[in-house]
Amino acid sequence: MNVISVYTEAQAIGDGVLFRLSENVIVTTNLACTLAPSEDHETGFNLGALVTKLLPAITKRTMGIFYDADATDYPDECDEGLACYMIGNHKVWIMPSYPGSQQITVMLPEDY
Numbered sequence: 678m679n680v681i682s683v684y685t686e687a688q689a690i691g692d693g694v695l696f697r698l699s700e701n702v703i704v705t706t707n708l709a710c711t712l713a714p715s716e717d718h719e720t721g722f723n724l725g726a727l728v729t730k731l732l733p734a735i736t737k738r739t740m741g742i743f744y745d746a747d748a749t750d751y752p753d754e755c756d757e758g759l760a761c762y763m764i765g766n767h768k769v770w771i772m773p774s775y776p777g778s779q780q781i782t783v784m785l786p787e788d789y
Contacts, residue, residue, distance in 0.1 A: 686774065698728070701780045702735065705788040712764055731769075731783060734762040738771050738781070 686703070689695040698704045706721070713726035737743075737760075744755035748763045755761050760771040767785060774780040 695782070698731070698783075702731075703774055703780060703782045704731070705782070705784040707788050708769065708783060708785045711767060711785060712769075730764050734760075734764060734769060734771060735781070735783070737762065 686695065690697060690703075693706055695703050695705055696709070704727070709720075709722035709727050712730050713723040715721060715723040715726075717723070737745075738757075743757070743760040744752050745761065745763045746752070748761040748768050749755055758772060762769050762771070769783060770786055770789065771781050771783050774782045
């Protein structure tokens with residue numbers, strides 16, 4: 678297989694597409710700005726509000742609850758590899774950052 682280019686997680690963080698919320702949680706900037714908008718022109722989101730909104734979904738995933746009923750039409754397909762939740766009016770996906778990883782990436786479906 679020919680690979681034209683590889684865009685790494687480090688590059689995405691450097692470019693501002695992703696950011697590290699904690700040691701094991703990566704979040705898309707689009708999700709952060711959508712769920713917790715702010716007038717802060719540097720980040721575009723309110724970090725405290727973002728953490729408050731994400732914590733219930735991350736906790737559910739940790740407890741083995743991989744979906745909210747209104748977040749997916751395919752609950753049987755939700756598992757550790759792709760968990761689907763509703764936060765406010767937004768569907769949110771949580772998945773391992775890479776196969777076998779304890780690190781997770783949190784995103785809106787359109788960020789995938």
